[in-house]
Amino acid sequence: MTPFCRLLAWGLLAPIVLARAGTPPQDDSQALLSALVESWSGDYDDLQQVIFDERGFSPLLFEDDERIRTIVSPVELPWLGPYVLYLEEFPQDDPDDPRREELLWLAPAGSSGGGVVRVRQLTFRDPERWRGLYEDEELANRLRRGDLAAVPGCDLLFTRDGDLFRGGTVGRSCLDAVVTPRHYVDYQLLVGHGLNWYRKRLFRADDDELVRETVGYDWYQPHQARLFACRVRWSRSGRPANLEPLTIVELHDQGGRARFTTPDGRGFELQLHSADWPFDANRDALILVLQQLGAAEPVASSWAALDAEEVTVSVGAMDIRCGPIAPVWGVTS
Numbered sequence: 644m645t646p647f648c649r650l651l652a653w654g655l656l657a658p659i660v661l662a663r664a665g666t667p668p669q670d671d672s673q674a675l676l677s678a679l680v681e682s683w684s685g686d687y688d689d690l691q692q693v694i695f696d697e698r699g700f701s702p703l704l705f706e707d708d709e710r711i712r713t714i715v716s717p718v719e720l721p722w723l724g725p726y727v728l729y730l731e732e733f734p735q736d737d738p739d740d741p742r743r744e745e746l747l748w749l750a751p752a753g754s755s756g757g758g759v760v761r762v763r764q765l766t767f768r769d770p771e772r773w774r775g776l777y778e779d780e781e782l783a784n785r786l787r788r789g790d791l792a793a794v795p796g797c798d799l800l801f802t803r804d805g806d807l808f809r810g811g812t813v814g815r816s817c818l819d820a821v822v823t824p825r826h827y828v829d830y831q832l833l834v835g836h837g838l839n840w841y842r843k844r845l846f847r848a849d850d851d852e853l854v855r856e857t858v859g860y861d862w863y864q865p866h867q868a869r870l871f872a873c874r875v876r877w878s879r880s881g882r883p884a885n886l887e888p889l890t891i892v893e894l895h896d897q898g899g900r901a902r903f904t905t906p907d908g909r910g911f912e913l914q915l916h917s918a919d920w921p922f923d924a925n926r927d928a929l930i931l932v933l934q935q936l937g938a939a940e941p942v943a944s945s946w947a948a949l950d951a952e953e954v955t956v957s958v959g960a961m962d963i964r965c966g967p968i969a970p971v972w973g974v975t976s
Contacts, residue, residue, distance in 0.1 A: 672751040676726045679749060679760055679801060679808050679834075680717055683728060687713040687839040688735065688861070695856035710735035711742070711859060713839060716777035720786065723748060729777040744770045746791065752800055762799040762810065765791045797828070807835040807895060819845060826854060833870050833895070840870060840968075858968070869896050871915055873965035877905050881960040893968070896929060902936070905961070910936035915965065917949060929954045931965060 691711045714731045726749035733741040745766045752759035767773045768790055776783050796816030801808045811831035819826045825848040833840040838861065845855040872893050876886040892901035896917040904910050914932040927949040933942045933956050947954035953966040 676749050680726055682808055682836055683715050683834045684717055685715055685837055689859040691859040693857050718777050718783055760801040764794040764797050768792055807833055809833055870968045871965045872968050873913060873963055876962045878960045886962050931956050
């Protein structure tokens with residue numbers, strides 16, 4: 644079983660947490676919007692995998708792998724605002740057959756923003772007419788509001804996490820109008836300079852049953868940061884035999900942090916390090932640290948090989964297991 648399928652068997656691919664506990668980032672709204680535009684912009688070569696469909700979870704699904712090229716580029720549309728991105732997605736070997744073509748309209752979420760960016764997805768009523776908009780200024784100048792259509796219920800909310808941005812849809816309001824009976828979409832992303840990881844899950848609206856799950860991650864080279872999902876189990880009695888699922892958090896391995904609270908009201912923070920670890924730059928390892936909020940010393944820490952399928956930490960009443968969301972193929976020391 645691949646590391647990715649093992650993660651799925653655990654049920655670790657919970658929706659990406661859009662906001663962590665603690666003080667929101669101190670960026671003012673304009674700086675935050677500019678940073679997301681700069682971080683998201685790029686020309687991405689991703690491997691897209693169907694990891695669940697009517698056949699269930701199976702390594703055999705990897706026969707459906709496909710290389711996808713995604714172009715995300717700023718466009719000048721003053722009437723829409725200063726923070727607009729054009730997105731075009733198509734199979735790597737067939738640029739004339741785009742799968743997605745839309746505008747991403749960025750604005751602070753709510754009146755004060757609070758460190759959260761709302762991204763509205765706008766589709767083109769005649770997509771073929773506007774293809775390549777990002778590299779044709781005259782074409783962009785001809786675009787008008789009537790040429791666009793909003794995608795209701797599918798706004799993306801982003802928060803900053805160091806040099807990366809996490810975001811995605813919220814709730815069950817993003818409906819897939821093509822499928823009958825009704826389905827809704829859960830779409831989550833992790834973006835940064837040259838990094839564009841995503842996961843799309845399709846659920847039946849009637850009973851929340853997972854119908855299909857697809858992920859995309861870098862094809863051509865590993866990045867310094869990898870995204871991990873951590874399953875947290877907790878025991879009310881304090882005995883390991885009584886451990887029960889508590890929550891699932893996600894964090895990257897370059898000093899990523901994620902917080903959670905146990906039922907007895909205590910707050911904890913997980914930290915995951917690899918190449919960024921400040922105390923031993925030559926150690927090729929994953930280092931997982933569990934810290935109780937307000938405490939001077941960590942509760943526990945552990946390490947595993949850099950390409951390990953999991954890194955764990957256990958402290959009697961708590962057991963935490965973390966594994967990479969994307970496979971570790973190509974990870975180098």
